[in-house]
Amino acid sequence: MRVLVTGGAGFIGSHLCEYLLNKEEEVICLDNFFTGSKKNIAHLMSNSNFELIRHDIVKPITIEIDHIYNLACPASPVHYQYNPLKTIKCSTVGMVNILGLAKRCKARILQASTSEVYGDPLEHPQNEKYWGHVNPIGIRSCYDEGKRVAETLCMDYKRQNNLDIRIIRIFNTYGPRMQKDDGRVVSNFIVQALQNKPLTIYGEGQQTRSFQYVSDLVEGMYKMMNQDGFYGPVNLGNPDEFSIMELAEKVIEMTGAKSKIEYKELPSDDPQRRRPDISLAKEKLSWQPVVKLEDGLKKTIEYFKGQM
Numbered sequence: 220m221r222v223l224v225t226g227g228a229g230f231i232g233s234h235l236c237e238y239l240l241n242k243e244e245e246v247i248c249l250d251n252f253f254t255g256s257k258k259n260i261a262h263l264m265s266n267s268n269f270e271l272i273r274h275d276i277v278k279p280i281t282i283e284i285d286h287i288y289n290l291a292c293p294a295s296p297v298h299y300q301y302n303p304l305k306t307i308k309c310s311t312v313g314m315v316n317i318l319g320l321a322k323r324c325k326a327r328i329l330q331a332s333t334s335e336v337y338g339d340p341l342e343h344p345q346n347e348k349y350w351g352h353v354n355p356i357g358i359r360s361c362y363d364e365g366k367r368v369a370e371t372l373c374m375d376y377k378r379q380n381n382l383d384i385r386i387i388r389i390f391n392t393y394g395p396r397m398q399k400d401d402g403r404v405v406s407n408f409i410v411q412a413l414q415n416k417p418l419t420i421y422g423e424g425q426q427t428r429s430f431q432y433v434s435d436l437v438e439g440m441y442k443m444m445n446q447d448g449f450y451g452p453v454n455l456g457n458p459d460e461f462s463i464m465e466l467a468e469k470v471i472e473m474t475g476a477k478s479k480i481e482y483k484e485l486p487s488d489d490p491q492r493r494r495p496d497i498s499l500a501k502e503k504l505s506w507q508p509v510v511k512l513e514d515g516l517k518k519t520i521e522y523f524k525g526q527m
Contacts, residue, residue: 221245221283223326225276225317226290228255230396231331231389231433233263235288238437240266247282251275254293259396276313277305280320286444287328289317292366294333296359296486297402303361310365311372318376321383329385329444330373332452335363336388339490344460346496347388347452358487370452377450385443390456390495394433394515395522405430405516408467409523412476422485424464429494431457432515435508442504449503456495457508473516 222239226232227248232255239246240263248260249272263269274280276291292309293299299306314330321328337345338353353363376382393405400410411418439455461469464480471478500506 220285221247222286222288223247223249223282223284224288224290225249226255226292228252228257228260228271229290230259230394230398231392231436232288232290233259233396234394234433234437235290235440236260236263236269238441240268242441244268246270247272247284249274249276249280249291251291254295254298254398254401256398276316277308279316282320284320284324284326287317287321287326288331288440288444289314289328290331291317292331292362294362295401295403296362297400299362300358303358306361307365310362310369314369314372318372318382322376322380327383327385327444328373329387329440330369331440332370332386332388333362333366334388334390334454334456334493334495335359336367336370337493338363340492343492344458344494344496345454347454347499384450385446386450386452387440387443388452388454389436390431390454390493391428392431392433392436394519397519399523399526404428404463404466405519406523408470409474409516409520410527412470412474412478413520413523413527415477417479417481418467418471419481419483420463420467421483421489423482424467424480425462426489426491427460427462427493428466429457429460430466430512430515431455431508432510435510439500439504439506442506446504453499453503454495454497455500455506456497458495458497459512460494461512469512469516470520473513474520
């Protein structure tokens with residue numbers, strides 16, 4: 220199978236490329252290196268089944284492929300708010316280009332959507348039938364609404380052109396190869412703790428998240444891509460729910476840091492509760508996460524120790 224992974228040099232994309240190569244797929248990694256890094260894929264470059272293309276999906280590309288995993292889009296607030304117009308163009312103009320490529324090649328395409336389509340949810344936990352509670356004009360909307368439009372485009376290409384699509388909604392994911400300055404809570408806390416700096420909590424720390432280790436996500440993505448008769452959307456996340464304060468305390472304990480807690484104002488439109496209902500993933504994909512938070516944090520902390 221000839222597989223294209225857009226955003227393949229990113230945190231999740233690089234793990235997916237590695238996983239696919241281990242499945243003996245032929246992998247084309249496409250990335251514009253805005254948030255991706257060559258370090259993430261350096262160990263794959265000697266593999267004869269791996270190819271790297273530097274390209275931005277906002278511009279069309281012509282290649283021959285069988286499967287497309289579309290992960291191209293900055294995913295942390297620090298990066299997607301840096302250039303919000305470019306962020307939303309990635310999920311609209313870029314999405315049209317990748318869907319057009321899939322149409323021409325008659326390829327199956329998996330769109331990496333996000334739990335952010337649920338916004339600051341009024342239903343808890345969130346299942347796939349919930350339409351969400353999103354501010355269309357807020358500072359997060361370039362990402363949230365962009366991903367919602369991308370799902371719309373996927374469904375319209377399916378209805379109008381019978382395109383073979385898959386949609387997953389990814390919940391908070393962590394693990395090795397996260398950027399230490401990307402603004403996500405797990406990497407923020409670990410880096411601050413390893414430097415014995417105060418851990419920054421926005422708000423009172425009672426807002427909750429569900430943290431999924433990257434290997435669990437990648438397995439779910441592969442299962443979804445290779446599942447016939449089901450196109451989603453489907454939640455991929457860990458249903459174990461933790462407050463931000465609990466996470467901070469756990470990181471301090473596991474790193475042996477002397478860090479204190481520093482409180483800052485909660486950003487606009489920050490979700491108060493986030494936890495996936497993964498009943499559909501269990502039923503359709505026979506998938507559920509297996510890595511416990513403590514085990515995943517241990518591996519992630521070891522990775523960041525090597526980056527300091």
